[in-house]
Amino acid sequence: MFNDETIKKLYYQALLERDSKYDGIFFAGIKTTGVFCHATCPARKPKYENCHFYETAEEALLAGFRPCKRCNPMSYPKEIPTLVHEMIELVEENPEKRWKDADFSKLGIHAVTARRQFKKIYGMTFVQYARARRMGMALKSIRTGEKIINAQLDAGYDSSSGFIDSFSKIMGNPPTKSDNVKILYANWLDTKLGPMVSIADDEFLFLLEFVDRRGLEKEIERMRKRLNAAVIPGNTRISMKIDNELKKYFEKKLEKFETPIKFYGTNFQKAVWHELLKIEIGKVSTYKDLAKLINKPTSIRAIGNANGANQLSIIVPCHRVIQTDGTLGGYGGGVERKKWLIDHERNYNDIAPKE
Template sequence: MLFALPSDDTLYDALLARDPAWDGRAWVAVGSTGVFCRLTCPARKPRRENCTFHASIAACLEAGFRPCKRCHPLAGGTDPATADLLAALEADPGRRWTEACVAARGWDPSTIRRAFRRQFGMTFLTMARLRRLGRGAAELAEGGAVIAAQQAAGFESASGFRCAFARYLGVAPGTLARDGLLQADWIETALGAMVAVASRTHLHLLEFADRPALPNELRRLRAEAKGSLGLGRLPPVDAVAAELDAFLAGRGAGFATPLEPAGTPFQRQVWAALRAIPPGHTRSYSEIAAAIGRPAATRAVARANGANRIAVVIPCHRVIGADGSLTGYGGGLWRKRRLIEAERAYR
């Protein structure tokens, strides 16, 4: 599976041994060189502290690493169109791609959409856009000016960057508080980029960066904080990033980061019931309604489930239809399916 990886120590041993069993199942990103490789790469092996391991090529690309020229991790195992566009994206990660650009390279945009969704769970244009935004967000989180963030994200104009950033974060970069009570940052995961918002003590939001509801959720958070929302990484984000990494790699299902999900008393009651579902198990909406003593409130439970803004940690993905169908999920049904599959190891 995409993220059922063993410990980093085990993968590092496989890297040293050039174990072919892991070829195409895991990749190593080397912080000292900025490249990512197959575990069978013939190049000199990096030091352990410089290595991070990823379960997909997309995760390596989104984290800002470029493919190794010795082992060519993009070659093989992918169709020519996907390999061509991934290589083009790595060659120019700041480029603003459109479907016309894809067509100009000789590929049918609708075929490319299906191919990337099938392999990565997102379209090529979404992947390219998230990489640009991620670079810009990183620049701002480090205290850079808006123009520097715009350049890092590869946008031709500051207004273009502000519009794109507003679409994902719900606000223009220039209006973000430098020392906000709440700070937003990006987390790279095996399921794609996530946006996390925290105070110094609690996590307030954790959402997939391509979730359509994210801008509205961030606008509400900013209003709740009376405009005091900035960019940066506070301790709860570091904590949940480590927990997510362990969870998706199969090393542990526990989340201890303090949460502040807001919501009405009823919503908080539903979310508490979601956290009581053991990893590797699922419940229907009606079962959740019965568990909180409101058996007739199935629809209200479904609405509360959809209003959850702390994904994975408050596991709304564990709620399915009474007939066993996956039903809706804000992060995409493909993510819900993979989360449920991954959690079988925790039963």
């Protein structure tokens, strides 16, 4: 999401004027209607304060907006094949569905052809699109702080089933008085590198991830099942603390993260994560070095897998681990973010004293 006020005002003016030069440059998410549009949308223009601007359609989807039916932003910049149009309609008919190859076969669609056509037009696969739509619905109430029923209505449902199904499949069914479950609270955080979600209670932070991370949905499911927990939108002192610390981190004014965290995973994974915490800001290590430090010198691949399973992005700095040859290696939040974080920390000189 664009946070620079100058850019936002420029894009808002383009939206008011329906300036075709900006079609495909930004997508506007409209809070009052729950849709996102391209610059030349013919619909009545919203107020400035009701607009969010995104660089890609995927970002708008993950923020909980659905494609506008007036301007059909998913069709820009070219007319889309009938097959792709039908696939988008199928998602809107059943946005909480998880699509598999077998589903395409039932519809008489060849899965490989569908993936190729979709990615050629949008730069993301159909599964990524469907996931972004599903996750966006589940995350919308977290982003806005609204009650689930309000978010459900904003999402355009006449009944609560679709929205609540999407939310509960990821976050767990809302608990009742008779349930013996742990309650965790999810909060939306805007950062320089894109939106993140934190999941915490009043004692510990359990998860901190970029909302567009691949596999986030399954990661949340594994966490709540392991902890016998349900996740609901809300703030705790822990989520407020990590929000404040992240702001300071991105301003290079944080010496050390002090938010209490809780690991859940295998003993091997925990051993790796504890070693990650020892890597100082501005320094990097290698997968090979980590393997030696935990006395598992032949477990380099397993070290990489444990890094990938880290559920506390930035705080547990898996981004500071690179390949032995100096190349970056993988990162759940995307290699470009990994490079940005390493560069950010390499020049991390303006560190404020502890408060």
